[in-house]
Amino acid sequence: MAQVEMVDIYLMGKKYSVPESLTIMDAMEFAGYQLKRGCGCRAGFCGACGTVYRIAGDYELYVGLACQTKVEHNMYLAQIPFFPAVKAEYDVDELTPSASSLATYYPEIYRCIGCNSCTNVCPQDLNVMQYVAYAQRGDLERCASESFDCIMCGLCASRCPAHIVQYHVGILARRLYGKHVLPPAPHLQERVEEIKAKKYDADLDELMKKATDELKELYNSREIEK
Amino acid sequence: MYTPEMKELIKKVEETRPQRVGVDFPRMTPEERTEVLKNYHPDFIEEGFRPLKIGVNKGENAPQELADLLEARSRLEGVELNLEEVAYDVDVLVIGGGGAGAAAALMAKEQGAEVLLVTKLRFGDANTMMAQGGIQAADKPHDSPPIHYVDVMGGGHFTNIPELVRALVNDAPMVIKWLEEMGTMFDKEGNGTMVTAHGGGTSRKRMHAARDYTGAEIMRTLRDEAINRGVDVIEFCSAVELILDEEGKAGGAVLYNLETEEYLVARAKTVILAMGGAGRLHYQNFPTTNHYGATADGLVMGYRAGAKLAFMDTIQYHPTGAAYPPQILGLLVTEAVRGRGATFLNIDGEQFTYHLETRDVASAAIIRECVGRKKGITTPTGMVGVWLDSPLIELIHGEGAIERMLPAMLRQFSRFGVDIRKEPMLIYPTLHYQNGGLLIDEHGQSNIENLYVAGENAGGIHGRNRLMGNSLLDILVFGRRAGLHAAEKSKGVEVKKLTLDHIDAHHRELEENGVDTAGRVSPMLLPRYTHREVLETAVE
Numbered sequence: 001m002a003q004v005e006m007v008d009i010y011l012m013g014k015k016y017s018v019p020e021s022l023t024i025m026d027a028m029e030f031a032g033y034q035l036k037r038g039c040g041c042r043a044g045f046c047g048a049c050g051t052v053y054r055i056a057g058d059y060e061l062y063v064g065l066a067c068q069t070k071v072e073h074n075m076y077l078a079q080i081p082f083f084p085a086v087k088a089e090y091d092v093d094e095l096t097p098s099a100s101s102l103a104t105y106y107p108e109i110y111r112c113i114g115c116n117s118c119t120n121v122c123p124q125d126l127n128v129m130q131y132v133a134y135a136q137r138g139d140l141e142r143c144a145s146e147s148f149d150c151i152m153c154g155l156c157a158s159r160c161p162a163h164i165v166q167y168h169v170g171i172l173a174r175r176l177y178g179k180h181v182l183p184p185a186p187h188l189q190e191r192v193e194e195i196k197a198k199k200y201d202a203d204l205d206e207l208m209k210k211a212t213d214e215l216k217e218l219y220n221s222r223e224i225e226k
Numbered sequence: 227m228y229t230p231e232m233k234e235l236i237k238k239v240e241e242t243r244p245q246r247v248g249v250d251f252p253r254m255t256p257e258e259r260t261e262v263l264k265n266y267h268p269d270f271i272e273e274g275f276r277p278l279k280i281g282v283n284k285g286e287n288a289p290q291e292l293a294d295l296l297e298a299r300s301r302l303e304g305v306e307l308n309l310e311e312v313a314y315d316v317d318v319l320v321i322g323g324g325g326a327g328a329a330a331a332l333m334a335k336e337q338g339a340e341v342l343l344v345t346k347l348r349f350g351d352a353n354t355m356m357a358q359g360g361i362q363a364a365d366k367p368h369d370s371p372p373i374h375y376v377d378v379m380g381g382g383h384f385t386n387i388p389e390l391v392r393a394l395v396n397d398a399p400m401v402i403k404w405l406e407e408m409g410t411m412f413d414k415e416g417n418g419t420m421v422t423a424h425g426g427g428t429s430r431k432r433m434h435a436a437r438d439y440t441g442a443e444i445m446r447t448l449r450d451e452a453i454n455r456g457v458d459v460i461e462f463c464s465a466v467e468l469i470l471d472e473e474g475k476a477g478g479a480v481l482y483n484l485e486t487e488e489y490l491v492a493r494a495k496t497v498i499l500a501m502g503g504a505g506r507l508h509y510q511n512f513p514t515t516n517h518y519g520a521t522a523d524g525l526v527m528g529y530r531a532g533a534k535l536a537f538m539d540t541i542q543y544h545p546t547g548a549a550y551p552p553q554i555l556g557l558l559v560t561e562a563v564r565g566r567g568a569t570f571l572n573i574d575g576e577q578f579t580y581h582l583e584t585r586d587v588a589s590a591a592i593i594r595e596c597v598g599r600k601k602g603i604t605t606p607t608g609m610v611g612v613w614l615d616s617p618l619i620e621l622i623h624g625e626g627a628i629e630r631m632l633p634a635m636l637r638q639f640s641r642f643g644v645d646i647r648k649e650p651m652l653i654y655p656t657l658h659y660q661n662g663g664l665l666i667d668e669h670g671q672s673n674i675e676n677l678y679v680a681g682e683n684a685g686g687i688h689g690r691n692r693l694m695g696n697s698l699l700d701i702l703v704f705g706r707r708a709g710l711h712a713a714e715k716s717k718g719v720e721v722k723k724l725t726l727d728h729i730d731a732h733h734r735e736l737e738e739n740g741v742d743t744a745g746r747v748s749p750m751l752l753p754r755y756t757h758r759e760v761l762e763t764a765v766e
Binding site: 004019023026029030032034035036039040044046067068087089090091144148149151152171174175176177179180183184188190191192195200201203207208212215216219223224225 | 347348350351355356364365366367368370371372373375376377379380384388389392395396399400402403406407408409410411412414416417418419420424429430431437439442443446447450451453454456462484485515517518519551552553554557606607638641642752754755756
């Protein structure tokens with residue numbers, strides 16, 4: 001078996017030697033941490049593990065998801081698993097799908113100075129500054145679409161000099177768009193009414209009484225939609 | 227990036243590839259399937275299970291790792307706790323902040339109940355967030371709840387509890403409507419018609435999706451709405467034991483603040499357990515697709531209070547979990563990869579099973595190749611796996627097919643230096659879902675009065691096997707039902723004196739049955755990964 005290559009990393013300033021193949025998250029556990037904050041789905045979906053780091057000899061501050069980023073030699077890192085941000089409380093039913101709805105709850109979107117820091121740090125490679133620009137214009141469709149893959153890790157907000165909480169703006173835009181702009185599904189409405197009128201109750205009651213053999217026969221002779 | 231040793235092995239895959247194009251490996255006969263399942267599917271590995279020595283399901287089989295936690299001592303042993311000192315006093319206590327808990331809290335709140343939701347990690351930290359594929363509902367004209375019913379029963383090998391299946395399929399369109407009204411962005415055509423697709427075992431195209439972020443979209447919408455509606459939420463605060471009242475009814479829970487490490491008493495008229503599954507117990511040492519918090523806490527707490535378990539001996543393993551690169555170990559490789567023609571190959575580049583066997587059979591065949599025949603490929607971290615020859619897809623469907631059909635997979639692997647258009651993927655079965663859980667009725671009630679269960683924590687809906695797309699559905703159907711019923715019920719409840727006598731009784735039962743708990747304490751709350759074992763294996 002091959003020799004395991006080790007690298008030195010610095011967790012909150014303490015030096016640990018860890019296998020170079022590990023993600024930041026695995027490396028922290030390898031070093032002996034039992035994570036409470038800063039760990040969630042471990043698959044890049046939940047946004048729990050935003051991490052900032054520097055590499056010795058490099059002035060730049062890097063960011064990434066701990067579960068999706070490999071360790072490097074001489075990496076100095078700290079997690080920012082909780083970055084304070086206030087979510088506005090609103091009633092989506094009452095709001096109109098417009099720029100003014102967004103501006104009411106998140107007026108700071110107009111303070112954007114166009115520095116693009118949010119886009120640069122996004123671990124999902126979203127064009128964050130662009131979707132904030134769509135929000136400013138009230139272009140909900142584009143704002144919703146551009147922000148859709150957001151995992152709400154908060155790295156954008158952590159770097160914003162205008163104090164915008166981009167991911168909260170994104171979800172409000174998406175909910176307004178989904179609720180008020182996308183047309184409701186007509187077949188869904190019909191089916192809900194049928195169910196409320198108990199249209200399928202008798203058939204379901206009948207099925208529940210069936211013996212396993214009868215059900216098996218129904219199952220095996222199902223017509224499969226192409 | 228593959229190591230030089232692995233790249234050397236990949237040459238064997240490349241050598242046999244041209245001969246494999248357009249040639250199907252023979253399917254197994256029914257006898258062969260039965261045999262491979264019996265010998266290699268983890269559900270049939272006798273050592274993987276043991277009969278429980280205590281509790282309502284005494285004598286019934288449970289996975290060893292779960293039995294270890296069910297047969298362990300309480301975290302509260304030796305803790306000074308005054309049950310009269312009530313920190314939170316509410317109508318409905320919801321434990322768990324995934325899809326089921328959020329749905330339950332929203333419905334209970336809507337009924338006017340005072341609701342408290344506590345969750346071990348962050349609100350929304352749950353398997354719900356990771357569900358990609360979709361959610362089933364029979365809402366198209368040529369489909370119906372009865373047609374959905376037959377699909378579910380067949381998928382579960384006719385072991386499902388009929389009342390629960392009826393609730394599942396009949397509520398399904400209502401659940402989709404509810405989500406639509408909250409602004410959930412389902413994939414739709416221009417006039418609003420839902421874009422729906424097939425899933426394994428469906429007879430109609432009824433899989434609704436929101437790109438391949440379906441669970442995330444649902445979870446973040448529910449979370450946003452719960453906060454808007456004023457549901458009280460405490461994060462990083464787990465429950466560690468249920469509290470009963472002197473009549474034996476549920477009356478609250480002992481909470482544990484993960485940061486201050488304090489225990490707190492929450493009194494409630496009704497309690498809803500929505501604490502998810504158990505993937506992080508790594509049954510039989512399997513990696514898992516599950517969230518960090520999936521440690522069976524709800525099963526342990528409920529069982530200790532006398533709630534009955536169902537179908538605990540049936541676990542869903544997904545045949546294609548990533549075995550390499552180590553950074554994505556156990557994560558899901560979508561079934562579409564083999565659906566498009568990629569085949570399984572061993573260390574010699576030889577195919578050993580038909581590539582489209584069912585999930586359970588495919589998993590068993592891969593395990594046989596690695597464990598039984600020792601023909602797997604070992605990774606630098608000591609994992610073993612077989613190739614899934616993705617480049618074959620480009621040979622079958624033409625150059626560019628992977629980028630077009632499997633963009634998420636392409637991105638996931640390329641992040642760690644593997645180009646699946648040119649190099650095969652290394653995969654191994656991964657622990658995906660617990661088919662069983664605490665037994666519920668159609669209102670989400672357990673056999674303990676005023677105790678409800680919803681989501682993966684609950685059992686009976688799917689029988690011995692769940693179909694794709696019915697999990698996102700079940701957490702919402704039974705989350706909503708539990709929330710509604712628990713809120714209504716709470717109006718007539720007067721909580722009597724609180725007690726933890728059932729914990730003492732549990733300890734006595736352990737002793738009377740001669741269970742050696744070997745210092746085990748549960749619920750587990752957080753898994754512990756030090757990776758020392760991984761390193762030790764690797765440097766052997």
